[in-house]
Amino acid sequence: MNKKALSIFSAGLLALCSTGCMATKQLTDYKKEGFYAGINARGGVAIRQYNIKNMEEKEVPVHPDDAGFLTGSTMIKADKGTHPTIGLGLEGIAGYENLSLVSGIDAEFGGSISYKKKIQQSDGRGKTGAYLYDSVRTNIISPVPFVGARYAIGDLELSYEFGFPMTTFKREWGHHRYNKEERIGREKDSVTGKRQTAGVKWKFDKDFSAGLFYSKEDYNLKFGKAKSASIGLLFGFDF
DSSP, X not given: OOHHHHHHHHHHXXXXXXXXXXXXXXXXXXXXXXXXXXXXXXXXXEEEEEEEESOOOEEEEOOGGGTTTOOSEEEEOOOEEEEEEEEEEEEEEEEXXXXXXXXXXXXXXXXXXXXXXXXXXXXXXXXXXXXXXXXXXXXSEEEEEEXXXXXXXXXXXXXXXXXXXXXXXXXEEEXXXXXXXXXXXXXXXXXXXXEEEXXXXXXEETTEEEEEEEEEEEEEETTEEEEEEEEEEEEEEOO
């Protein structure tokens, strides 16, 4: 790897803290008369910004233990959150020098995407008061089948993928007491969303390429709509 490629690779690792990273590693390949086919391992880290819309606010009454000095109830709704994920998968690729098609499946490891905590409306004690919470989480492991295409112009490669993330969104709300959640209600919905990912990569030598990607997701839920977006670094390793 030349010095220029190494410096970009190092900068990419530093940027992982605030963005994300996707990488592919060649496992097998076949070439004959301009035709190419192969299997790649792939993985990545994404820091997604979620926005959840059209959810109803939930009413949380005063906890029974506080009913002697607090009154009424408080409305709460989780809406936005930052969601780190890790993805691992396999892709099959086939095509010619300039254009190739790709398909495969990823396993994405996720969790909480939005969490909101607030004090009970009638409680004026500040940080030591009675709290309530609303949370939205996804499955710990979710499959993401995908299809896509890659187009090369010299050392520049453009890519586009359309994925189908399959997961369950779980919403829970209730009291937050002594660093523990006491749930009073929940709802969930198992859905297949839409994920679009576009990337651009530059080939620095025959074994290494790097660039940028942008990804967005959309989910239509029984209790609202969830959208996410992420941007990060894209790497390819062929050795």
